[in-house]
């Protein structure tokens with residue numbers, strides 16, 4: 363590995379799916395405040411919805427999500443009933459019958475709901491909101507548990523996109539992460555969804571898993587590309603056992619070291635490009651002509667908690683335990699513990715727990731970080747001017763950026779920062795130069811590559 367890249371690769375950095383990042387959200391945020399934020403929304407602006415289902419039938423050892431094991435359906439059924447009530451509470455708190463431009467079901471595994479419960483929830487959503495004609499309606503699924511009936515019903519409900527955690531096809535790796543799903547199983551799910559009318563398919567792949575090699579991830583890319591998903595996200599496994607206790611099931615000795623991780627990331631990216639995919643942002647790939655590729659080309663790519671997106675809405679309303687939302691006034695996060703979340707909803711309260719009102723330069727710095735993460739380039743003065751900031755407002759970021767410039771990772775001209783080809787995988791570190799919260803932070807993050 364290039365010794366310069368090696369020096370940076372192990373630095374811990376946020377993923378910047380938001381700014382300020384989630385560890386800075388403050389406890390004690392009240393539903394009264396959230397209701398004020400919702401009430402202030404421009405009723406003509408479409409909004410996005412995010413619905414969270416934390417249940418999974420089996421636990422993957424690498425998982426870093428807020429998930430609950432569901433061996434029986436009763437808790438899932440109860441959760442679905444409560445989520446339906448939260449949909450109503452939320453809709454009533456909005457200033458009008460608003461339009462939805464994006465709806466995303468995430469988890470956990472949203473298809474852990476049975477088809478009738480998912481359909482009832484979608485019916486409730488349609489009861490309260492209208493969708494824009496080009497709205498994206500997406501759901502995360504799991505090939506190990508997706509049934510033919512669910513795939514057909516998902517199509518009939520009008521979903522336009524489904525995503526699968528494929529991760530890695532090598533059986534030894536799959537066993538070490540407790541997620542065995544042969545390629546034929548994934549292909550069957552993809553075919554069923556496409557057959558049901560779901561046109562968009564996303565795959566998530568992961569490098570840096572136990573026993574993974576450059577050869578195994580390249581083979582995984584080839585097997586995946588043969589199924590022609592429209593979009594592929596390529597993430598580095600974040601080993602954070604102090605936060606995700608299930609990761610203690612992974613033997614640290616079986617994890618690839620920094621140089622091997624970087625080699626896997628580079629080889630997988632190269633293989634995806636060789637298969638005809640266009641590299642987008644830090645870690646996404648899409649077929650030419652896909653809306654994500656188009657957005658990356660014309661500077662309208664956005665970044666949110668789901669990663670890179672075409673979603674242009676200023677507001678994302680999250681529902682379900684632990685879900686995060688964003689309004690023009692700030693971020694908000696629901697209660698994480700499903701029992702407490704459920705009690706709050708049953709009592710008629712919007713079940714928020716944490717929030718972060720935008721103050722000072724938060725929006726300006728968030729815009730700069732988002733453009734860097736999306737475009738690999740930013741003109742900090744141009745964005746500053748739009749926010750009323752004086753030229754050179756970014757000077758405190760200079761020492762960190764200059765260090766990266768000297769190492770050939772970016773070019774720096776005035777406030778114009780452009781990642782070089784070599785520095786592209788380290789864009790999070792350049793973004794961190796603009797993060798004033800990070801300096802005081804005690805939060806531990808995953809490594810940069």
Ligand code: SF4
Nearest residue numbers: 418421422425427470
């Ligand atoms: S399916 Fe996804 S959310 Fe569920 S345990 Fe596996 S990685 Fe975690």
